[in-house]
Amino acid sequence: MSDLFTTGGLEASVPRPLADRLRPQRLSEVVGQEHLTGPEGILTRLTGGRSFGSLIFWGPPGTGKTTVARLLARETELHFEQISAIFTGVAELKKVFEAARGRRAVGQGTLLFVDEIHRFNRAQQDSFLPVMEDGTITLIGATTENPSFELNAALLSRARVLVFKALDGAAIEGLLQRAETLEGRRLPLQPEARSALAGMADGDGRYLLGLVEELLGLPDGSDLDVAALAETVQKRAPIYDKGQDEHYNLLSCFHKSLRGSDVNAAMYWAARMIVGGEDPGTVFRRLCCAASEDVGMADPQAMPMVVAAWTAFDRVGWPEGRLFLAQAIAYVATAPKSNAAYSAFNAAMALAQKTGSLAPPKSILNAPTKLMKDLGYHAGYRYDHDFPDAYAGQEFFPDDLSGDRRPDFYAPNERGFEREVKKRLEYWARLRAERQGR
Incomplete structure (x- = not known):
């Protein structure tokens, strides 16, 4: 169909979207990616040599990945071929590769742009390797997902x-000004509404220009404030894929804010997840982890506080349930912090793996049969409640880990309740030394 339009000279009369009409014609015109396309940008340097290797473009939608790929093909005089991993199967890939081999035979290179490349399975990704290695194609793959998780190591290498x-x-703002210049009129927006429009785009230039095109179609004399703008265009939902990379990114930001005792940042990242459609249970689960890993014994009430808030949330639901979520976030973020218990158990796990099946002291083993009694099980056990302070000071570690070799995993700090725990441990250590005769 496009060939018929071109042949008939009708292509120029076909309406083109604003985003297409504003598409950059040179790398230097691409906005927002100066680290790649600016005078000192990586792509500017690569195209200076008229050739470059295969690339993976990783970034959110509407940031110019497709446009940059087209410009690279133009500036290096490669044939541009575009496919989408969503609609392309193995048979179609073979045809694309054969066509590229044919062009190569007559001295024409091919830049193959693969949109949503992470949608290809492992076998499909592996099929690119031979034609990349022999120079049949220069691959540019575009993905919104973390390539480390979604692409084969062989392809990434x-x-x-x-x-x-x-x-x-x-x-x-640069895109808005370009659109106004091209259309010969200003956007019908008051300054606050112009700022709000930029926020609605959420960093996506293609989506922004779609909104701009809609606004430029309003009758002359329009002058929208923020409220009128919201009524005219629908606000875009924030970019957030609950099952993919952004899910884990925001959870990481949330947990680290809790650990860093920044209650405001923790509230913000939790809100980002909720606004993006995350299940509140996911946020509560991470709160439980932080209450144990990062607060721990510095405030033993943090865990029951989170569990109680979670239970209340499940019973009451949304929107009132956000009160319980907010309280739990505030409690964990502002609680004194200690990872001593977490670190102690990690150390104990490491020692258990290293030392294997060391026999426990027979004195602390039960002896339910006569044979076990005859073998010395339970002999010499001291019942702690029969001693002053309910502490006998007996040894519970295997012989190979007792005395001077006794491990000391748990090292409480001076923050919060753990300060009291530290005093108890020091007291019991003194009693143990006395009652073991050391």
């Missing part, structure tokens, strides 16, 4: 990963 950034405020 043959391609350089370049990160595209969500468009910042300056890049967004």
Whole structure:
């Protein structure tokens, strides 16, 4: 169909979306990716040599990945071929590779742009390796997901990963001004509404220009405030894939904010997840982890506090349930911190793996049969409640780990309740030494 339009001279009369009409014609015109396309950018340097290796473009939607791939093909005089992993199977891939081999035979290279490359399975990704290695194609794969998790190691070893950034405020404003210049009129927005429009785009230039095109179609004389803008265009949901990379990124930000005792940041990242559609149970689960791993014995009430808030949330539901979520976040974030118990158990696990099946002291083994009694099981056990302070000071470690070789995993600090725990341990250590005659 496109060939018929071109042949008939009708292509110029076909309406083109604003995003297409504003598409950059040179790398230097790409906005928001100056670290790649600016004078000192990686891609600018690579194209200076008229050739480059295969690349993976990783970044959110609407940041120019497709446009940059087209410009690279143009500037290096490669044939541009575009496919989508969503709609392309093995048979189609074979045809693409055969066509590229044919072009190569007559001296024409091929830049193959694969959108959503992470959608290909392992076998499909492996099929690119031979044609990448023999130079049949220069591959540029685009993905919104972390390549480390979604792409085969073999493919990644043959391609350089370049990160595209969500468009910042300056890049967004630059696009708005370009659109106004091209259309010969200003956007019908008051200053606050113009700022709100940039926020609605959430760093996606393609989505932004779609909104701009809708606004430029309003009658002359329109001048929208923020409320009128919200009524005119629908606000976009934040980019957030609950099952993929962004899910784990925001959980990491949330947990680290809790650990760093930054209650405001913790509230923000939790809100980002909830607004993005995350199950509140996921947030509560991470709160439980932080209450144990990072607060621990410095405030033993942190865990029951989170569990109680979670239970209340399950019973009451949303929206009132956000009160319980907020309280739990505030409690864990502002609680004194200690990972001593967590670190102690890690050390105990490591020692258990290293030392194997050391026999426990027979004195602390039960002796339910006569044979076990005859073998010395339970002999010499001292019942702690028969001693002052309910502490006998007996040895519970295997012989090979007792006395001077006794491990000391748990080292409480001076923060919160753990300060009291430390005093108890020091007291019991003194009693143990006295009652063991050391």
